Amino acid sequence: MTVFRKIYKVATVGSRAEGNLRPAWADEMPDIMPGVSFVVHEYDEGEGWCICECWVSDHPIRNHQRNMSDLETLATEPCVIEVLPSHSLSPPILGILSLSGGGSPESVDLKKKTLVFQGKTMSFKRVEKHRTTAGIEEDHYILDEG
Amino acid sequence: MSINIIKKDLRKSLGFDLFNRSLPLTGLLGEPSALTYDGEYLILVNALGHYSVIGTGFGSPAYQATRDTFSLLVAAKCFCVSSDVNVYIFFLEPRKADYTNFQGFRHDGTYHCFEFRKAGAEEQDNIADQDWTIEHEFKIKHQKSGNLCQGYIDGVLKAESTDNTKISDQPFCIYVCEPNGVSRTCKLKFPDGIYFWAG
Numbered sequence: 001m002t003v004f005r006k007i008y009k010v011a012t013v014g015s016r017a018e019g020n021l022r023p024a025w026a027d028e029m030p031d032i033m034p035g036v037s038f039v040v041h042e043y044d045e046g047e048g049w050c051i052c053e054c055w056v057s058d059h060p061i062r063n064h065q066r067n068m069s070d071l072e073t074l075a076t077e078p079c080v081i082e083v084l085p086s087h088s089l090s091p092p093i094l095g096i097l098s099l100s101g102g103g104s105p106e107s108v109d110l111k112k113k114t115l116v117f118q119g120k121t122m123s124f125k126r127v128e129k130h131r132t133t134a135g136i137e138e139d140h141y142i143l144d145e146g
Numbered sequence: 147m148s149i150n151i152i153k154k155d156l157r158k159s160l161g162f163d164l165f166n167r168s169l170p171l172t173g174l175l176g177e178p179s180a181l182t183y184d185g186e187y188l189i190l191v192n193a194l195g196h197y198s199v200i201g202t203g204f205g206s207p208a209y210q211a212t213r214d215t216f217s218l219l220v221a222a223k224c225f226c227v228s229s230d231v232n233v234y235i236f237f238l239e240p241r242k243a244d245y246t247n248f249q250g251f252r253h254d255g256t257y258h259c260f261e262f263r264k265a266g267a268e269e270q271d272n273i274a275d276q277d278w279t280i281e282h283e284f285k286i287k288h289q290k291s292g293n294l295c296q297g298y299i300d301g302v303l304k305a306e307s308t309d310n311t312k313i314s315d316q317p318f319c320i321y322v323c324e325p326n327g328v329s330r331t332c333k334l335k336f337p338d339g340i341y342f343w344a345g
Contacts, residue, residue, distance in 0.1 A: 015301075019221075019285065019343065022296075022303035030293040030308045037307045039271050050302075061267055063311040089274040091257065096270040104246065104266025117267065133234055134243030135197045135327050 001059040001123060003095050003146030006071040007041075009081040010052045016045055023052045024079035033074055035064025041089040051087050055095040059144040060122045062097070093145050100130065100140040108141070115141060167341045169202045169220075169320065174242055187333040194329040199234075199242060201321035202340060212290060212317040219343040221285035221298075222322045223335035230278035231255060232326040238286060238318040247314035249295055250321075251284055260297040260305035262312040269312040271305040281335065284322075285343055290315050 014020035021043060029036055038054040054074060056066035075083050099105055105115040114123050124141040131137050171188075173181040176196025182189045192198045202208055212218050218238070226233050230253055237250020246266040252259060258276035262269045276299075285298035292310035296303055307313060320340050323332030334340075 017301070019283070019298065019301040020303075021301055022298075026296065026303055026306060027294070029306065034293065034308045034310070037269060037271055037305075037309065039273055039305050040303055041274060043302050055271075061311065063309050091272045091274045093257070094272055096268075096272075098268045098270070100246075100266050100268065118265075131327065132243060132245035133197060133199075133237075133239065133248065133321075133324060133326070134245070135195075136243075 001057065001144045002067070003055055003057050003097075003144055004066070004068045004071055005053060005055045005094055005146065006068075006075070007051060007053045007084040007087050007090060008075065009049050009084055011079040011081060012043065012045070012048050012050050016043075021045060023050050025077055032077065033064075033066075033070060035062055035066050036070075036074065037095055039094060041087050049081055051084065051089075053087065053090055053094060055146070057095070057097055057144050059097055060120050061099065061117065061143050096145040097143040098140055099124070099143060100138050105141065168338045169206050169208055169340045169342070171200055171339050172203050174199050174201065183336065186335065188336045188339070189331060189333050190323045190325075191331045192325040192329065195327055197243075197324060197327055199321045199324040200334055200340075201242065202319050204241070204319065206319065208342070209317050209319055212288075217290065218286070218288040218318065220320050220340060221283055221338075221343045222320075222340045223281055223283045223338070224322050225281045225333055226279050226323075226325070227331040227333065228279065229330070230258075232328055233278065233330065233332065234321070234324040234326055235278055235332075236284035236286070236322050237324075238288065238320055240314070240316040241319060242321065244316075247316045249288060249314060249318075250286060251297060251299075253278070262295055262307045262309070264292070264312050264314040267311055269307050269309060271307065273299075273304050281333075287343075288313070288318070
């Protein structure tokens with residue numbers, strides 16, 4: 001299972017003054033390509049562009065399992081100005097998929113590193129401990145990251 | 147001679163608009179944590195091992211609105227006084243501590259991020275180049291349909307998810323400044339406190 005990433009220079013809509021400066025595809029993304037997540041690293045409001053790093057995953061936890069070919073298709077959207085090879089603010093880990101909470105996995109096989117969630121068997125990379133907003137410690141299964 | 151009073155302008159000049167969009171707040175404090183007001187900020191001083199927070203309640207307009215099919219747009223201006231590590235700065239939960247349906251901004255110990263959770267399934271989007279020890283306006287736009295959740299900082303969109311297995315469709319209370327068990331001081335600008343965003 002892999003997290004796929006791509007960096008785009010995208011036209012913006014809205015304004016900082018109105019509190020809604022965003023990539024032009026932001027509100028339409030559920031219709032353009034559901035299952036895409038993104039972080040915006042940089043805006044140039046004067047010139048009307050931003051640097052937007054999108055990521056998808058082919059892990060079965062995702063409602064829409066996607067890969068690099070989907071990100072290449074996204075590059076053909078009219079609001080995309082260009083595709084960039086890198087950006088100084090692109091973090092080593094951009095997206096993490098995980099599972100936790102009381103009873104969320106129906107069963108866990110620690111040897112095979114698999115779990116069952118909502119009837120689907122899926123793999124995980126490792127188990128961590130984390131605390132909820134009430135301070136309760138629970139197992140946190142990292143499914144995919146990158 | 148007649149005097150023409152424009153009620154909308156009068157209300158604005160008297161500050162009513164400001165308070166109309168503000169949501170009623172409550173402090174959930176673990177003793178000996180404290181919540182005070184200095185005339186500009188609500189100041190939450192959290193004691194070690196406690197999970198104090200400022201938030202809205204079940205009866206708030208935001209909670210009632212998200213029981214239906216309302217797209218929630220809420221915001222707050224806040225910051226941590228010293229370190230921002232581990233803090234849950236601005237987030238939605240159906241009730242305090244229902245972390246399985248959390249949506250919002252936090253620092254996870256390594257990264258500033260926006261988390262989207264539903265029934266325990268979580269997506270984390272890491273946001274680089276952040277400093278939450280200075281005041282920012284945090285804003286969440288959440289569609290109850292579960293198809294879209296966006297996190298804004300200072301009027302620009304920073305993170306978005308469109309995966310509806312991670313975007314909870316619960317009715318939400320809204321919370322700010324939860325230091326996650328660490329001894330820490332956080333400040334919420336008041337007014338507006340937590341408010342509906344009209345943008």
